[in-house]
Amino acid sequence: MLEREEVKKVAHLARLALTEDETDAFTGQLAQILDYVEQLNELDTDEVAPTAHAIDMRNVTRPDDLENYEHREDLLNAAPAREGDFIRVPKIL
Amino acid sequence: MTAAAPTKTPHETQYEAVIGLETHCQLSTNTKIFSNSSTEFGATPNTNIDPICMGLPGVLPVLNQKVLEYAVKLGLALNCQIAPYSKFDRKQYFYPDLPKNYQISQFDLPIAEHGWLEIELIDDDGNPQRKRIGVTRAHMEEDAGKLVHAGSDRLAGSTHSLVDYNRAGVPLLEIVSEPDIRSGREAAEYGQEIRRIVRYLGVCDGNMQEGSMRCDVNISIRPVGQEKFGTKVEIKNMNSFSAIARAIDYEIERQTQAIETGSETIVQETRLWDENLQCTKSMRSKEGSSDYRYFPEPDLTPLEVPAEQVQGWKAELPELPREKRHRYQEELGLSAYDTRVLTEDVDVTAYFDAALTAGADVKQAANWVMGDLTAYAKEQKLSFADLALTPETLAELIGLIADGTISGKIAKEVLPELLEKGGSAKELVESKGLIQISDEGELEAIIDKLLADNPDKVEQYRAGKTKLQGFFVGQVMKATSGRADPKLTNKLLVPKLKG
Numbered sequence: 039m040l041e042r043e044e045v046k047k048v049a050h051l052a053r054l055a056l057t058e059d060e061t062d063a064f065t066g067q068l069a070q071i072l073d074y075v076e077q078l079n080e081l082d083t084d085e086v087a088p089t090a091h092a093i094d095m096r097n098v099t100r101p102d103d104l105e106n107y108e109h110r111e112d113l114l115n116a117a118p119a120r121e122g123d124f125i126r127v128p129k130i131l
Numbered sequence: 132m133t134a135a136a137p138t139k140t141p142h143e144t145q146y147e148a149v150i151g152l153e154t155h156c157q158l159s160t161n162t163k164i165f166s167n168s169s170t171e172f173g174a175t176p177n178t179n180i181d182p183i184c185m186g187l188p189g190v191l192p193v194l195n196q197k198v199l200e201y202a203v204k205l206g207l208a209l210n211c212q213i214a215p216y217s218k219f220d221r222k223q224y225f226y227p228d229l230p231k232n233y234q235i236s237q238f239d240l241p242i243a244e245h246g247w248l249e250i251e252l253i254d255d256d257g258n259p260q261r262k263r264i265g266v267t268r269a270h271m272e273e274d275a276g277k278l279v280h281a282g283s284d285r286l287a288g289s290t291h292s293l294v295d296y297n298r299a300g301v302p303l304l305e306i307v308s309e310p311d312i313r314s315g316r317e318a319a320e321y322g323q324e325i326r327r328i329v330r331y332l333g334v335c336d337g338n339m340q341e342g343s344m345r346c347d348v349n350i351s352i353r354p355v356g357q358e359k360f361g362t363k364v365e366i367k368n369m370n371s372f373s374a375i376a377r378a379i380d381y382e383i384e385r386q387t388q389a390i391e392t393g394s395e396t397i398v399q400e401t402r403l404w405d406e407n408l409q410c411t412k413s414m415r416s417k418e419g420s421s422d423y424r425y426f427p428e429p430d431l432t433p434l435e436v437p438a439e440q441v442q443g444w445k446a447e448l449p450e451l452p453r454e455k456r457h458r459y460q461e462e463l464g465l466s467a468y469d470t471r472v473l474t475e476d477v478d479v480t481a482y483f484d485a486a487l488t489a490g491a492d493v494k495q496a497a498n499w500v501m502g503d504l505t506a507y508a509k510e511q512k513l514s515f516a517d518l519a520l521t522p523e524t525l526a527e528l529i530g531l532i533a534d535g536t537i538s539g540k541i542a543k544e545v546l547p548e549l550l551e552k553g554g555s556a557k558e559l560v561e562s563k564g565l566i567q568i569s570d571e572g573e574l575e576a577i578i579d580k581l582l583a584d585n586p587d588k589v590e591q592y593r594a595g596k597t598k599l600q601g602f603f604v605g606q607v608m609k610a611t612s613g614r615a616d617p618k619l620t621n622k623l624l625v626p627k628l629k630g
Contacts, residue, residue: 051422053225090218090240090427098432102160102197105167107181114177116187123176124279124293127227 040069144391145355148383149363150312150348151267154325155303156335157274157343158201164273164302165192165235165431172341176295184273184300186231192430194219198302199242201334202271203436204444205304206243208328208451209266213441217242219271219428227294228275236305238425241270242434248328249453250320251467259460259467264321265309274301304335310349310360315376315383322346322372327452331477339370346375351397352386361386361397366411368403378404382411455480463493472501478515479505482522489526492533499525503543507550519553520546528556540613541565569616571623574607577615578624581606592628600628 045065049056056064107113119126163170166183183190206213220238246266251259276296306325312318326344329335337344346369351361366382369375382402389395402411450458452474459470474480479500486496504525508515528549531537537545537560545559560566568574581603582589592599603624607615 051223051424090433091429093432095432096435098193099196099199100167100193102162102195103167104161104169106179107168110178110180113180113182113185113187121293123178124295125177127292127294129280129291130227130278 040065040072146352146383146387146390147355148313148350148352148379149310149360150314150318150350150379151310152306152308152312152318152321153347153349154306154308154322155274155345156205156306156325156329156337158198158302158304159333159335160195160197160201160302162195163300164195164198164271166300168300170301171297172343174297176293176297179297180299184230185296186229192235194431194434195302198271199434199436200444201302201332202242202269202304203441204332204448205306205329205334206246206269207441207445208332208448209243209246209248209269209306211243211246211266211269213436214240214242214244214434216240216433216435218433219431220425221428222423222425224423226275227292228278228299230276230296230299234273234275235428235431236272237270241268242436243269248321248324250317250324251453251456251471252316252320253467253471257467259456259470262311262317264311264317267307267309269304269306272303272305274298274303315379318346318348318379319372319376322375324452327475327477331449331451333477339372342370348375348379348382350379350382350386352383352390361390362399364397364399364411365401366404367401367414368405370406374404374406377409378411381409385411463487465493465497469497469501473497476515482515482518485522486525486529489523491522491526491529495529495532496525499529503546504550519551520549521553524549524553524556531556531560535567535569535616535618536560537565537567538613538615538617541567544613565614567616568611568614569619571619574615574619574623577607577610578603578620578627581610582627589628589630593630600624603628 042061042065045061045068046056049061049064114120114123114125117125157170158164160170162168163179163181163184166181168179168181168184171179183192203213217237217240219235221233222236222238223233225232244267246269247263248266249261249263251261254260276294276299279293279295308321312321322344326337329344330337335343339345348366348369349363350366351363353359353361364382364386366378369378386397389397401414403414404411455474456470459465459473460467465473473483482504483496483500486500487493504515504518504520507513508518528542528546532539532542536557541560545556545563545565548559549556585603585606588599588602592603600621604617604620607620607624608617
């Protein structure tokens with residue numbers, strides 16, 4: 039069973055600030071989701087190799103050809119804050 | 132100054148250091164690992180950016196084929212097994228240098244594993260001391276952006292930070308060593324050997340100042356004979372091999388003192404090397420233990436490099452530094468020291484090998500390359516690949532000395548012009564009339580005249596002042612503008628002087 043503490047930990051790792059009420063609500067909802075997914079454990083997968091990908095494809099690569107992106111300004115302006123050529127972020131620590 | 136530098140004190144218990152290195156090499160591709168933006172160093176901030184490296188929603192990263200090729204080649208050069216099945220993973224952490232909030236890296240199935248490289252140190256007697264250092268793994272990943280802390284030159288006092296994402300998505304190969312290293316000197320040599328290998332392969336420029344090669348150190352100490360590892364500390368922020376050696380030596384001393392005197396407790400932490408104060412300092416530890424929650428990257432397909440492809444890349448590998456060292460010492464008979472000098476730079480060693488292929492004598496070629504040619508290249512800030520004097524011409528010049536066409540002295544005289552303009556050595560000495568006089572009759576006539584002009588000196592010589600032979604040789608050289616064959620001159624001169 040999913041504990042409140044686990045929800046708090048996951049929220050912290052995801053940098054989400056949850057109120058006590060939200061924590062309660064999500065603990066219940068997440069527990070339901072996990073129970074639902076839990077059904078998969080009914081299948082015997084001992085003989086099934088683990089997969090890293092949903093689509094059976096391998097070795098997709100592209101050539102090392104330079105192509106500058108044309109809309110640099112749009113990228114910079116899309117950031118929450120900009121300072122000249124830089125993207126500005128709150129101080130760290 | 133916060134940390135007092137520990138002074139060396141004798142310790143009763145013998146301790147040994149257990150050291151492993153994590154080396155990040157920036158792969159020399161034109162474009163980023165998962166997008167088509169440039170990897171150029173030093174561009175205006177945020178010019179080499181695109182929706183993929185900026186982590187915009189809905190984009191699809193695709194692996195750069197050149198990154199895979201370079202990673203496999205470097206893995207092979209490090210004697211690794213190339214994974215039959217490899218994949219990328221997401222490593223989650225929150226820091227503004229990473230716009231996606233995760234780094235695409237490789238976790239449990241890296242491209243290369245179980246390798247080794249050989250380091251060679253030279254002992255006080257000039258003998259090579261070789262040691263194998265295990266390579267645990269090498270994996271591909273993307274670099275992060277660069278933060279500038281505004282309002283202060285230090286993180287602690289800054290009011291906000293500015294981010295440049297030009298470096299985000301630049302391809303890296305991270306090489307993790309086994310804890311086989313025991314000293315700062317060995318660690319520095321390990322780093323230098325990796326740099327030689329990547330430069331020989333041409334997969335990374337190995338420039339530590341620009342950060343295209345970065346080494347982090349993991350170090351602990353334990354009493355000699357104890358199997359269990361001590362508490363390990365990570366050291367970062369060294370931008371030269373000598374700084375790596377010094378940081379390690381400092382850390383060994385600090386940890387030994389901590390254990391011996393109980394002055395401090397060694398905790399598992401990251402410490403930064405302070406180049407100004409020449410000491411390591413504790414970095415304020417990150418809150419909580421890291422929990423990267425790796426999971427397979429769904430946007431990239433797994434890799435199964437076909438065996439034929441691996442073999443094809445293997446066939447393209449050049450002779451590697453270790454193979455060169457062994458060949459120079461064991462087949463060419465060069466000293467460990469000369470070998471080290473000649474194999475350090477890939478262009479120098481290629482030049483030297485080409486001169487040998489063109490027929491140059493080993494010792495002569497080594498002396499010219501390490502002496503006059505290196506001095507000239509340094510002075511002119513030229514790579515050996517760009518010297519106007521080709522290795523073939525050097526071989527020709529050495530051949531002219533060997534067959535007596537010119538003396539060593541004349542060779543040194545024509546060298547500056549050859550270095551500057553290139554061309555044929557033989558044609559140059561011929562056009563300048565510098566061909567050595569090896570004609571017995573011609574030399575004899577000169578010597579006879581000299582003896583006749585200096586009867587007093589001949590008398591003194593015959594009275595026992597045999598040192599005067601040098602005077603006569605000098606006069607012959609003067610009379611011939613240095614063109615007289617020195618060996619033949621002596622051979623003809625001595626019987627005449629003795630009378």
